[in-house]
Amino acid sequence: MKKQLQLLWGHRAQVIMAMPVFLIFLFFSYVPMAGLVLAFKDFDYKLGLWQSPWNGLANFKFLLASKQTFLQMTLNTVMYYLIFTAAGMLLEIAIAIAMDQLAFKRLGKVMQSVLIVPIFISYTAVQFIVYAFLSSNTGIINNLFGSSTRWYMEAKYWPVILTVVKLWNGTGYGAVLYMSVLAGIDQQMYEAAQIDGANKWQQIRHVTLPSLLPMMTVMLLLSVGSIMHSDTGLFYQVTRNSGTLYSTTQVIDSYILNAIFHNSNFGFTAAATFFQSVVGTILILLSNAAVRKIHPENALF
Amino acid sequence: MHRQNIPAARPRLKRKSGSGQFILATILLLVTVLCALPIELVFAAAFSDEEMLTSQGFMFFPSRFSLDGFNAVLRYGKQLFISYGVTIFVTVSGTVLGLIIMAMFAHTLTAKSFPLRHFLTIWAMIPMLFSGGQLSTYIIYTSMYNLRDNLLVLILPLCVSTMNIIILRTYIHTSIPKELTDSARIDGAGEYRTFFQIVLPLMKPSLAAVGFMMATAYWNDWQNALLFITSNNKKPLQLLLINIQKSIETLLSTRNIPSSALVAMQGSIPQYSATMATVVMVIGPIMIVYPFFQKYFIKGLTIGSVKG
Known part of the structure; x- marks a missing residue:
């Protein structure tokens, strides 16, 4: 023990330099993790988090009792995760390969710059852009097609709308990663394939796609952990938090945000949060273990 | 790599x-x-x-x-200018603070002899895998830390992130020759001096990359503002946009x-x-x-x- 302390004293400069980040993680990440005990408590704002009485699994019973709400938002969360991940990855890879194949490099650089820009626009601003398209009187879509659909009242269109907005927002950014991988492929591989008589498609299938696989795995793994989390801004801001749309747009995160604002249903919400955190962590551990089994070098840890 | x-x-x-x-x-x-x-x-x-x-x-x-x-x-739009001030203040101070402390942290992680290296690496990795969620975060920030309507709540939680630490650490690892820091130490430079005079200046490209990502995250952060900020003179631009919607x-x-x-x-x-x-x-x-x-x-x- 004494020896270890001496060793640390010898590195006191490093300890001091690491301290600020250590403390910020402690107070702003780890303490809130402990706050998950809220799921087992009957929260009373006056008593605070720690003094509130325990109530066992009552919150989870509440969760099961209002199955309808809970199931729907969980289903929405998972459904959007699947759509966004599948469509996003497909489009990102398609754009990356197309850009890589393009002979006009200068033009490609410019297009790439433009494609990334939307990720830097916050959803609070995106919300106004979407409104300009969808507003029932002044919106571009209704004007263009001469329709008078009240988009903000019709839940059935929103899975499509949100997917389009999400793809517009994130695809360019996502494609950059794949492009950087493609730029690193040894050109000799293509030359060899050409000599063996492979045409363009065969080259893409047998050289390009396999070299993208590690990056795809890493991106998937990273995203699986947040399967229960959503891009809150997309679901809260872009939908204008419109109650009539909840059946297709309410996800766990936006539900929690609403609950905080209305100061309501803390028990239910706490149980849902607990579920969200635990499921996410289990999923990422499981999928990492699976990848480790198949391709150890692609695992995250 | x-x-x-x-x-x-x-x-x-x-x-x-x-x-x-x-x-x-x-x-x-x-x-x-x-x-x-x-x-x-x-x-x-x-x-x-x-x-x-x-x-x-x-x-x-x-x-x-x-x-x-x-x-x-x-x-x-007087409020616009107040909000501009708030957002610029939060963005600049948060980015600078975050860059310095994360660079220091990343630097200590690259010293092989540092006994806490593994512990600190894991300490920084776990928050990427597991989080307390919005609700407990909200309750702890407001009832324990009393950060309601305090600009610190816009700055501190966003100033460190696991991903950025990884980027900085990888950069130091691959792009700053070990011999350089070693020889500085042999010449009698202390740990602080080695970091601030040798390592930090060489980190510029990675600091620019991380700094830009952090700055946009601060600039675009609406959720913390919506949850915690109530008074007009602390309202950042994104919250203003949300209010304008109404x-x-x-x-x-x-x-x-x-x-x-x-x-x-x-x-x-x-x-x-x-x-x-x-x-x-x-x-x-x-x-x-x-x-x-x-x-x-x-x-x-x-x-x-x-x-x-």
């Missing part, structure tokens, strides 16, 4: 720039235009004539231009507008164009800064994806 492993750049194969290339270019160009149009729309609407907007709706290429929207916002009058309190100006604006506030003008003011700075940082930013993204 070690530098020497990257194959030397070879001249690309000569590709046939036949019709296939032109079709490819056309498709990509189309995608790019589709991607840019929504942004163009914001600018078009901000410079549009209000009357035309209400009667004919939003247009990509408005037929009548006007500066009324900007005029109203710039002349009577009513443009938050921005232009009608009381402040002299009646002569109201008459000139035909008795009403140019609602649509003023809103879009505000959106332009909010997203504008990022668009202006982005080209300068793009090169670093793309590099940073790439480093971050290679696990260190």
Whole structure:
């Protein structure tokens, strides 16, 4: 023990330099993790988090009792995760390969710059852009097609709308990663394939796609952990938090945000949060273990 | 990824720039235009004539231009300038603070002899896998830390992130020669001096990349503001945008507008164009800064994806 302390004293400069980040993680990440005990408590704002009485699994019973709400938002969360991940990855890879194949490099650089820009626009601003398209009187879509659909009242269109907005927002950014991988492929591989008589498609299938696989795995793994989390801004801001749309747009995160604002249903919400955190962590551990089994070098840890 | 492993750049194969290339270019160009149009729309609407907007709706290429929207916002939008100040303050202080402390942290992780290296690595990794969720975060920030309506709540939680630490650590690992820091130590430079005078200046490209990502995260953060900020003089731009969605009058309190100006604006506030003008003011700075940082930013993204 004494020896270890001496060793640390010898590195006191490093300890001091690491301290600020250590403390910020402690107070702003780890303490809130402990706050998950809220799921087992009957929260009373006056008593605070720690003094509130325990109530066992009552919150989870509440969760099961209002199955309808809970199931729907969980289903929405998972459904959007699947759509966004599948469509996003497909489009990102398609754009990356197309850009890589393009002979006009200068033009490609410019297009790439433009494609990334939307990720830097916050959803609070995106919300106004979407409104300009969808507003029932002044919106571009209704004007263009001469329709008078009240988009903000019709839940059935929103899975499509949100997917389009999400793809517009994130695809360019996502494609950059794949492009950087493609730029690193040894050109000799293509030359060899050409000599063996492979045409363009065969080259893409047998050289390009396999070299993208590690990056795809890493991106998937990273995203699986947040399967229960959503891009809150997309679901809260872009939908204008419109109650009539909840059946297709309410996800766990936006539900929690609403609950905080209305100061309501803390028990239910706490149980849902607990579920969200635990499921996410289990999923990422499981999928990492699976990848480790198949391709150890692609695992995250 | 070690530098020497990257194959030397070879001249690309000569590709046939036949019709296939032109079709490819056309498709990509189309995608790019589709991607840019929504942004163009914001600018078009901000410079549009209000009357035309209400009667004919939003247009990509408005037929009548006007500066009324900007005029109203710039002349009577006192809140906009307060919010600008808040956002700039939060963005700059948060980014600088975060960069310094994360760089220090990353630096200690690269010293092989440091006994806490593994513990601290794991300490930084866990928050990426597990989080307490919004609700407990909200309750702890407000009831334990008393951070409600305090600008610190906009700065501190966002100033460190696992991903950024990984990027910085990988950069130090791959791009700053060990011999340099070792020889500095042999020459008698203390740990602080080695870091601040040798390592930190050499980290510039990675700091630019991480710094830009952090700055946009701060600039665009609306959730913390919405949850915790209540008073007007601490309202950042994103919260202002959220309020404007409910009513443009938050921005232009009608009381402040002299009646002569109201008459000139035909008795009403140019609602649509003023809103879009505000959106332009909010997203504008990022668009202006982005080209300068793009090169670093793309590099940073790439480093971050290679696990260190």
